[in-house]
Amino acid sequence: MPEPTVLDGIAIASEIKAEVALEVQGLKARGVNPGLAVILVGNVAASEIYVRSKVKTCAELGIFSEMLTPPETVTTEELLVMVQSLNAREDIDGILIQLPLPAHVNTKLLLEAISPDKDVDGFHPVNVGRLQSGQPGLQPCTPAGVMEMLRRRNIDVTGKNAVVIGRSDIVGKPMSMLLLNASATVTICHSRTFDLPAVTRNADILVAAIGRPGFVNSTMVKPGAVLIDVGINRLTDANDVARFFPNNPDREALFLRRGSVVIGDIDPAAFALSSAYTPVPGGVGALTIAMLMSNTVKAAALRRA
Ligand code: NAD
Numbered sequence: 055m056p057e058p059t060v061l062d063g064i065a066i067a068s069e070i071k072a073e074v075a076l077e078v079q080g081l082k083a084r085g086v087n088p089g090l091a092v093i094l095v096g097n098v099a100a101s102e103i104y105v106r107s108k109v110k111t112c113a114e115l116g117i118f119s120e121m122l123t124p125p126e127t128v129t130t131e132e133l134l135v136m137v138q139s140l141n142a143r144e145d146i147d148g149i150l151i152q153l154p155l156p157a158h159v160n161t162k163l164l165l166e167a168i169s170p171d172k173d174v175d176g177f178h179p180v181n182v183g184r185l186q187s188g189q190p191g192l193q194p195c196t197p198a199g200v201m202e203m204l205r206r207r208n209i210d211v212t213g214k215n216a217v218v219i220g221r222s223d224i225v226g227k228p229m230s231m232l233l234l235n236a237s238a239t240v241t242i243c244h245s246r247t248f249d250l251p252a253v254t255r256n257a258d259i260l261v262a263a264i265g266r267p268g269f270v271n272s273t274m275v276k277p278g279a280v281l282i283d284v285g286i287n288r289l290t291d292a293n294d295v296a297r298f299f300p301n302n303p304d305r306e307a308l309f310l311r312r313g314s315v316v317i318g319d320i321d322p323a324a325f326a327l328s329s330a331y332t333p334v335p336g337g338v339g340a341l342t343i344a345m346l347m348s349n350t351v352k353a354a355a356l357r358r359a
Pocket of ligand 1: 263338
C-alpha cells in the first residue's frame, strides 16, 4: 500500500493566515480596522493559554484585539452587559467568549446574546440555522478548518461515505452539516451507536471527535480511508505511551520531560492504513485559530457589505 499523505495542519494554517493578513491589509486600505474582543473569565490555565495564543495571532496578522478579563465571580448579568456593549461598538467585528465558563454562569444565554454578525465562533442559533440551510454565515472554527484542509489538499468529498464520530454542538454536528453541504453521504455516530466498527469500516472519510485517547483502532478503519483526528487528549501513564507509541524514542523522551504526551482519538497505528491522515499534534488543532482569524475578517467584511 502506498505511504499515506500527512495532512500538515501547521502548513495549511500558515497558508490561511498569510491570506488573512492580505485581506486585513485590503480592509485597512478601505479604512476598516478589523477587531476581535475576547472575554476570558477567571483564571483557568488552559483557557489563558488559548486566549494568549489567539491575541498573539491577531497581532501577527494586523487584527486589533481586546481582552476582557472579568473575575471568576462575575455574574451572567454583568457578562450580558459586557456583550451588549461589544455588540454596539463599531470597532469590534468579532466577539469570542472563551469556554468553559464557571458553572454559575448561563453559557447558553450569553452565546445567544452575541450579535450573530459578530459571532466568530459560529455558535449562535442564527449561525447554526444558516449553516443548516446552506446560507452564508459564520461557521464553527474547528470543523470549518477541516473543510479548508480537505479543499486545499484536493480531497473531494462528493458522494463519498463520510462518518463523523461525535455529535457535539462545537465539532460533531457542524462537521456533519459541512460535509453534507459539500455533498458527502454523511453518517453521524455517538456513544449510543450500535456496532460502531461496522459503520466506521464503511467510511471513505472518517472524522473522530470523541475525546478518548486512541479510541479508533486499525480494525475500525477501511484501508485507503482519509482519517481526520479532531481529538486532543493527554496520556499520563507510561504504559499507555509505550502501547500507543511503540519504538518511538521522541515521544518517550517528551513523556519523560513533561510527564504527558498528546494523542488524538485515533490510534496512531491506524494511520498506516489510510490514504491521508491528520497527525496529532500538528493536524486539525493547528487550524482552529487560523479559522478564527479568517472568521474575524469575514465578519468585518460582511458587516460592511
Ligand atoms: P464532547 O465531549 O462535547 O463530545 C464527544 C462526543 O463523542 C459525544 O457526542 C459523544 O456521543 C461521542 N462519544 C463519546 N464516547 C463515545 C463512544 N464510546 N463511541 C462513540 N462516540 C462516543 O467533545 P467535543 O467538544 O466535540 O470534542 C471532541 C474532541 O475534540 C476532544 O478531544 C476535544 O479536546 C477535541 N477538540 C479539538 C479541537 C481542535 O481545535 N482540534 C476543538 C474542539 C474540540
